[in-house]
Amino acid sequence: MEALPDNWADIQPDTVYLSISGLLVLFGSEQIKLGLKYDRKGKHLKAIEKGLVTPRGNVGLVPSQESGYDLKSKVLGKGGDRRFHAKFIDGILHFPGLVTEH
Amino acid sequence: MTRLELKNHQLWQDLTEILQSLDANLLVQEHLDQCDYKVCGYWDEQDEYYEKITLPRTLKAELVSSSIGVTYKERFLQLKFLLIADAVDNTKTASSNAQKLGELVLVYDENLEFIDENWLLDVDSSFLVKLSG
Numbered sequence: 001m002e003a004l005p006d007n008w009a010d011i012q013p014d015t016v017y018l019s020i021s022g023l024l025v026l027f028g029s030e031q032i033k034l035g036l037k038y039d040r041k042g043k044h045l046k047a048i049e050k051g052l053v054t055p056r057g058n059v060g061l062v063p064s065q066e067s068g069y070d071l072k073s074k075v076l077g078k079g080g081d082r083r084f085h086a087k088f089i090d091g092i093l094h095f096p097g098l099v100t101e102h
Numbered sequence: 103m104t105r106l107e108l109k110n111h112q113l114w115q116d117l118t119e120i121l122q123s124l125d126a127n128l129l130v131q132e133h134l135d136q137c138d139y140k141v142c143g144y145w146d147e148q149d150e151y152y153e154k155i156t157l158p159r160t161l162k163a164e165l166v167s168s169s170i171g172v173t174y175k176e177r178f179l180q181l182k183f184l185l186i187a188d189a190v191d192n193t194k195t196a197s198s199n200a201q202k203l204g205e206l207v208l209v210y211d212e213n214l215e216f217i218d219e220n221w222l223l224d225v226d227s228s229f230l231v232k233l234s235g
Contacts, residue, residue, distance in 0.1 A: 041149055050143065056136045056219065059143025065176075065217050077145035080220040102178065102209045102218035 008035035021051025030097025153235035187229035
C-alpha cells in the first residue's frame with residue numbers, strides 16, 4: 001500500500017493510500033482539484049495523516065456535521081477557514097470533494 | 103427602499119434576543135477547559151507549523167462579535183473572541199499588563215452543540231509557549 005503523499009499534485013484520483021495513523025484514504029478528482037486550489041502547502045494532508053483527534057484544540061480529522069459524511073479534515077490558523085469532508089465506504093475514507101467553512 | 107425595510111425587520115429583534123440569552127463567557131470557558139489551554143497543531147501567518155501552543159491560564163476572552171449564518175440546509179452561530187493575557191506585575195502592586203494574544207472563533211449548531219473552531223494567535227507573544235513541529 002502506498003503512503004499518503006504530502007502534496008496534492010502527487011495524489012492520483014481513486015487510489016487508496018495508507019496514512020501514518022493507519023487509515024486507508026482515497027480522493028476523488030474533484031477533491032484533488034480543491035486541494036490544489038485551496039491547500040497549496042498540503043496542510044489538510046498533514047491533518048489527514050494525523051488521524052482522528054478530539055474536536056477541540058486539535059488539527060486532524062474530526063466528526064463532520066454534513067449529512068452523509070463521517071469526518072472532516074481540520075486545519076487551525078492560516079488556512080483554517082476550510083474543511084474537507086469524507087465518508088467511510090468499505091473501511092476506506094473517501095474524500096469526494098465537499099468543502100465547507102466549518 | 104429595501105434598506106429601510108430591512109432596518110425595521112423583525113429579524114434584528116429576534117437576533118438580539120437570541121444573543122442576549124446566550125452565555126458566551128460560559129461557552130468560551132468550556133472550550134478553553136476542554137482543550138486544556140492547548141492548541142495541538144497550528145499554522146502561523148508565515149506557514150510555519152507548531153506542534154503545540156500552550157496558552158496562559160490567566161487568559162481572558164472577550165466577545166467581539168457574534169453572528170448567525172444561514173446556508174441552504176443549516177443555520178449556525180459563530181462567536182468571535184479576543185484573547186487577552188492579563189499578567190499582573192508583582193513588583194508594582196495593582197499594575198497589570200494586558201496583551202492581546204489573538205482571536206478564537208467558535209461555531210455552534212442550533213442546539214448550541216459545538217461544531218468547529220479556528221484560532222488566530224500572535225505567535226510572537228511571550229505569553230505563548232510554543233513547540234515547533
